[in-house]
Amino acid sequence: MACRDTFRKRAASAWVIQSAGSIVLGFLWVDFVNVFCATFKMLHASSGNHAPRMNKVLDAPQPSLFAPAHTHPRGLMQDVEPYYETPSGAAYLGDSRELLRALPDGSVNLAFTSPPYALHFKKEYGNVCKADYVEWFLPFAREVHRVLTDDGSFVLNIGGSWNQGTPTRSLYHYKLMIALVEDLGFHLAQECYWYNPAKMPVPAEWVTVRRVRIKDSVEHVWWLSKTPFPKADNRQVLRPYSADMLRLAQRGVKTTVRPSGHNITSSFDKIESGGSIPSNVLEDKIANEMLIAGNNSANDVYTMRCKESGMKIHPARFPAALPEFFVKMLTDDGDLVLDPFAGSNTAGAVAERLGRRWVAMELLDEYLEASKFRFGQ
Numbered sequence: 175m176a177c178r179d180t181f182r183k184r185a186a187s188a189w190v191i192q193s194a195g196s197i198v199l200g201f202l203w204v205d206f207v208n209v210f211c212a213t214f215k216m217l218h219a220s221s222g223n224h225a226p227r228m229n230k231v232l233d234a235p236q237p238s239l240f241a242p243a244h245t246h247p248r249g250l251m252q253d254v255e256p257y258y259e260t261p262s263g264a265a266y267l268g269d270s271r272e273l274l275r276a277l278p279d280g281s282v283n284l285a286f287t288s289p290p291y292a293l294h295f296k297k298e299y300g301n302v303c304k305a306d307y308v309e310w311f312l313p314f315a316r317e318v319h320r321v322l323t324d325d326g327s328f329v330l331n332i333g334g335s336w337n338q339g340t341p342t343r344s345l346y347h348y349k350l351m352i353a354l355v356e357d358l359g360f361h362l363a364q365e366c367y368w369y370n371p372a373k374m375p376v377p378a379e380w381v382t383v384r385r386v387r388i389k390d391s392v393e394h395v396w397w398l399s400k401t402p403f404p405k406a407d408n409r410q411v412l413r414p415y416s417a418d419m420l421r422l423a424q425r426g427v428k429t430t431v432r433p434s435g436h437n438i439t440s441s442f443d444k445i446e447s448g449g450s451i452p453s454n455v456l457e458d459k460i461a462n463e464m465l466i467a468g469n470n471s472a473n474d475v476y477t478m479r480c481k482e483s484g485m486k487i488h489p490a491r492f493p494a495a496l497p498e499f500f501v502k503m504l505t506d507d508g509d510l511v512l513d514p515f516a517g518s519n520t521a522g523a524v525a526e527r528l529g530r531r532w533v534a535m536e537l538l539d540e541y542l543e544a545s546k547f548r549f550g551q
């Protein structure tokens with residue numbers, strides 16, 4: 175009897191162990207299938223990040239496996255309340271050195287900004303002096319590097335400056351560029367320039383009084399990236415062909431060799447590509463063509479509403495065409511654009527209009543308050 179009981183107990187335990195084993199094997203199989211699919215998707219998704227964008231469909235951003243594709247930016251900023259938000263973005267009041275810490279690693283596709291420049295005369299929003307500029311800026315830039323996606327870009331609009339007392343130029347912005355590349359590991363994708371003929375002829379002593387220097391009309395727009403192959407597509411910013419170019423195309427181009435040695439072949443007469451490739455000098459002409467609602471004209475909505483309500487107009491806005499050019503070339507629909515020195519939030523308004531998400535950070539509440547006008551608030 176005892177022997178039969180023991181046998182029954184052993185058979186029962188064997189059955190329990192076998193069933194448990196099958197269940198575990200079942201789970202392991204499901205896990206294996208999940209991991210296999212996930213790895214396949216991940217490899218497929220990352221393969222487009224290492225080469226310049228060539229094909230819109232193949233290289234379209236792949237949805238993340240573990241997060242919703244388009245989280246509202248409010249959901250990305252941990253434990254910080256936005257000052258205001260829109261359907262695609264959120265604006266935060268405070269020191270961006272602190273605020274940036276709330277953004278997760280690798281969450282931003284494009285950081286586009288114009289920080290306070292180093293100037294002789296302090297502006298109301300606290301420019302630092304040239305000698306301290308690099309040290310002041312690097313903590314912001316370190317955070318920007320952290321929050322960028324691997325194929326993301328950091329586009330920095332920065333003005334030059336004169337040395338005090340002599341008609342010579344400061345090197346402060348070049349020193350910054352070298353530190354960004356050599357100390358923080360950014361790559362210099364390309365130097366671009368914003369041609370701004372509306373700049374004042376200063377310093378008056380050298381330019382208009384002694385007449386020994388000429389008017390400075392460009393600002394640097396440095397396109398930096400986290401890897402050598404940031405996501406970019408110049409077909410998104412093609413310019414209309416000039417009348418000369420169209421005439422040439424009608425007549426056809428003779429195969430010839432330029433004095434520089436470049437071959438001009440008949441392939442130059444193909445103009446079906448939809449426009450000419452823009453240069454790295456962003457002229458006012460381009461700005462005017464691209465401008466939908468100019469933000470430094472006297473009659474755009476932002477300026478008019480500031481005037482009507484007696485609010486301060488931001489004194490150092492960039493034209494909407496500047497962020498618009500880079501947002502179009504460097505991001506896709508739904509990507510995240512960050513401006514950590516947002517001022518009147520020109521970049522956020524451009525991102526919203528172009529169907530991108532955005533995060534703006536600004537130190538002074540009067541600027542952020544007035545920036546709501548850009549969103550009809």
Ligand SMILES: C[S@@+](CC[C@H](N)C(=O)[O-])C[C@H]1O[C@@H](n2cnc3c(N)ncnc32)[C@H](O)[C@@H]1O
Pocket residue numbers: 268269270271287288289290291299300488490491492514515516517518519520521535536537538541
């Ligand atoms: C050149 S303006 C940017 C203007 C902006 N691009 C526009 O179109 O309106 C620089 C802005 O950075 C802000 N700023 C300065 N230090 C800051 C900081 N630590 N955190 C956030 N914003 C800051 C200033 O108040 C100023 O509005």
